[in-house]
Amino acid sequence: EDKVVQSPLSLVVHEGDTVTLNCSYEVTNFRSLLWYKQEKKAPTFLFMLTSSGIEKKSGRLSSILDKKELFSILNITATQTGDSAVYLCAVEGLLEYGNKLVFGAGTILRVKS
Amino acid sequence: DVKVTQSSRYLVKRTGEKVFLECVQDMDHENMFWYRQDPGLGLRLIYFSYDVKMKEKGDIPEGYSVSREKKERFSLILESASTNQTSMYLCASSLTIFRAGGYTFGSGTRLTVV
Numbered sequence: 001e002d003k004v005v006q007s008p009l010s011l012v013v014h015e016g017d018t019v020t021l022n023c024s025y026e027v028t029n030f031r032s033l034l035w036y037k038q039e040k041k042a043p044t045f046l047f048m049l050t051s052s053g054i055e056k057k058s059g060r061l062s063s064i065l066d067k068k069e070l071f072s073i074l075n076i077t078a079t080q081t082g083d084s085a086v087y088l089c090a091v092e093g094l095l096e097y098g099n100k101l102v103f104g105a106g107t108i109l110r111v112k113s
Numbered sequence: 114d115v116k117v118t119q120s121s122r123y124l125v126k127r128t129g130e131k132v133f134l135e136c137v138q139d140m141d142h143e144n145m146f147w148y149r150q151d152p153g154l155g156l157r158l159i160y161f162s163y164d165v166k167m168k169e170k171g172d173i174p175e176g177y178s179v180s181r182e183k184k185e186r187f188s189l190i191l192e193s194a195s196t197n198q199t200s201m202y203l204c205a206s207s208l209t210i211f212r213a214g215g216y217t218f219g220s221g222t223r224l225t226v227v
Binding site for chain 2: 006042099
């Protein structure tokens, strides 16, 4: 059975701290791993990772994938209160006629000022 | 920008009612998905569709059905709503299987069954 496990489930930090969110997976016919940020509404896209060892960066956020060990991390440096959200990891598996996303439970991040 | 529109943000329905949740996308995406999101469980796939009139069960299809009569519209149906179907429902669409990623989500429908 396909599964995606995120840790920690929740995290409280102070502004300026650096956080690391973890995502491990077991998904058939891996296609890509995606990170999303969800505040009050729809998840918004952060990164898509398909190759091992290549870091993707966007401002203070970065992410990397290890396809051998089947995990990914999302780093946020110099956290701000606006980073408070649920961070979702999803893994895309390729099926015969299409693709399917399997989500982890999410990590709830709260950044205190 | 691709838009995925869910017809209702909030719905309150009674136990036993038949409920329709509508989702429309405007970019000719082939794949469409319905998820429900519950605290501590993340997003779980209910049903998905690769093309018009095609549907596949996801991980938790019990108590739900879907309809895709047109490419742009994917409807989720709760045949007889129950209180354990109180949840946030998210619709998503994506491009063809030939391109990874590219998912767009709707804003969600928060359904309460009383």
